[in-house]
Amino acid sequence: MDQVTIENCDEKVQLLPAINDDYGGVVVELKEHMESDVFLTLLKTSMSQWTSQGKKGVWIKLPIHLVNLVETTVKEGFWYHHAERDYLMLVNWIPKTTSTIPLNASHRVGVGAIVLNDKREMLVVQEKSGFSRGTGIWKIPTGIVEVGEDISEGVVREVKEETGIDTEFIEVLAFRQCHKVFFGKSDLFFVCMMRPLSFDIQIQELEIEAAQWMPLEEVEAQPFAQKPDSLMNHIMKLCKAKVEKNYSGFTPHPVTSFLSDSPNYIYFNRKDLN
Template sequence: MDSVSLSEVTAIRRTHLGFMHSFRQQFSGVPISPKFCSSKVDGPKATLSSNTKSQSVYGGNIAATADSGYKINGVNLKSRTLISSVKERLLLDAYDDEYGGVIVDHGKLPSNPFAFASMLRASLSDWRRKGKKGVWLKLPVEQSELVPIAIKEGFEYHHAEKRYVMLTYWIPEEEPSMLPANASHQVGVGGFVLNQHKEVLVVQEKYCAPSITGLWKLPTGFINESEEIFSGAVREVKEETGVDTEFSEVIAFRHAHNVAFEKSDLFFICMLRPLSDKIIIDGLEIKAAKVNVIKKIAVRVSNNLLECSSCTY
């Protein structure tokens, strides 16, 4: 049997005993024996021997073989391979990103919070030793009980969606964090639909601030994720008024700050050519819609509205 250094045996034994001290119950539904191995010291080297004939460790069944080796799930292993395997099972599954950091595989997170806490601490030590930088930890909403554990270990909130929360950790203490911040902007669009009679399509919103109640405005809205600006304008007009349109060009935009959720806001006005003229309003958002003749247009974009001077409504 291969001999291993005393430091290796001591390290894995200390890690195992510390790990077992936190767990007196099952680890992910697999019984764990409190006795994993014992070491016999002979000078600067030590050998690893089985303390029982067969033991279950972290989901794998380990048994001593006749030639002083080991079997895990029926596969013959030497001691050094065994130690490496057990060390890996103590760490979170993760893969490297393009910038010297790691991304934790959220699909392979342990279900037991105590197991997660122990594996997270061991993983951070391992990543720090390997010189890793940023850590991305995505926690599904089904495992939200893991969030305070990660926060306690020093992780910070990055962003949240309906199905998950993203946390980050910057390892190098001597360097400022280079992890990109959360999205800084939201993008809105408005459709300036002008027909051959110089009539523009306008709407009244069903729910709005008292100061703009009854105001006629362009159909507007926010673009969806991975949606082009011109596609968003065409979609919003269709949803609010039922009118089909074709994109012509962007005619105006404005950039504002500290808008919703203290984010910046980009708003684009797109010139659209109508392909149909039948108006069918969206009763959930729109109170009324119509077309009006515009004699002269002076455009000023403000608060997601296209204000027109010398307009006849």
Template structure:
């Protein structure tokens, strides 16, 4: 058995554990072994390397193992096993098993040459099919974008994209439906209801908004950032738009709607916040104006008289302010499913009664 391993530094080591007198003889004459000569898998020819021959290579068990060692620069970063005497390379992409019988390909070790990638990808898929693997996840970084058409041609499909990469998937079994989960489907928005002791609500008018909301005084709203919590996201949004510092109290309601932005679904969480400051300083890039508005004046706007859902949201917020309605408070808990600290939102007072 001959093992060829290549690393990120661009060097490889070839070791044959069964000594073959003909094999090193070709090396002594200055020629490459057949399995290292030009191959379509690499899309190019490997130049003659400098090499050294050793009949005593240290084995895993600490004992000397007969074989040869070859060192050469600038070879693709892959790892493979080649049968002794083979005239080609049975290359496999660097990958590891996921928890569901699938494969996750390492994006850092993809061949940069499109022809090499296509050849090794086909070989890898055949190997994984024989092993009974199911879903394959292929993350291609932005600088590797030229490999995307190659993967699509081999049967991969788009899953999702984010800054710096695109994720593709491939379902191997032909006799069962694909069970891979869909890509991200939701955007998450938050709105903050802030009312002071004078029953004045913190409201804003946005610079850019749908025409039906033009001129409407509304609650400060926005989207949470990636990996941001709901409670911290709403506090940040209110601060950015109005300059008001607040403390998160509870989630009082949320709305779920589909096919909003680019056919994505939307989750919008309405949160009660306690004001910690009162001097308004608006973000002029987003907000046209902001002020503390009397609650009755706020509700008398024709928009809220006509929009039953928005009116219901404000009624719930007022009830929560008057302690006649209890929302969901965030609690820090760790789950054994993933071992991570999570934020579970629930009605603490109702739990006490159980």
């Protein structure tokens, strides 16, 4: 049902279907095809109704097959909030007060895996694209965590995909935040200590040029790892501190949340807490 009829001062008014949110606003999620002139009439009537009801934020979610309604929505004063492959979310703010519309997702989450075998060799790769392409640089396996994926899962998946090696997540040794890395968005990169569960390398041809187990000292000796303030220099120091000096990173523990029903994890320095 893509429109609703309500009783209003003894006359029937056609409105867009909307549900109230927890912040005094309404959310409209259209699903079925609608002509833009029909939509325009419903939108104008609905906006009047919501304004008289003192509603604040108005959200309109348009699946990509309703792209014919985007122009009309924008011309009625809405702006883009966010988009995913199959929908566009538009928003409007009715009151005269400052908008409290929440911000869009701002960060991509990356992971890097430190995987050492018992000969003090590190699992390293050469990539087919990105900054290190064609440079001969050997780096740790890295990747991007997917929406809905735990950091500790994402890093296991990426190591497996790139190198074929099975690993177990141990802890986060460090994280790095940086900005304006893609489309103006920011990036959080988690350096993870992993325990290998298998040792035979099978590279992923699409992204990886080569992979090997390389002695720690050789990895460290590469010029780009020698640069004192570089990320790789820190990664090597953290790796050696973990192996030689009992460095404590953050380990995950299940935690309950008001925000989500699924199990969540809090990562902290367990050694120091106990």
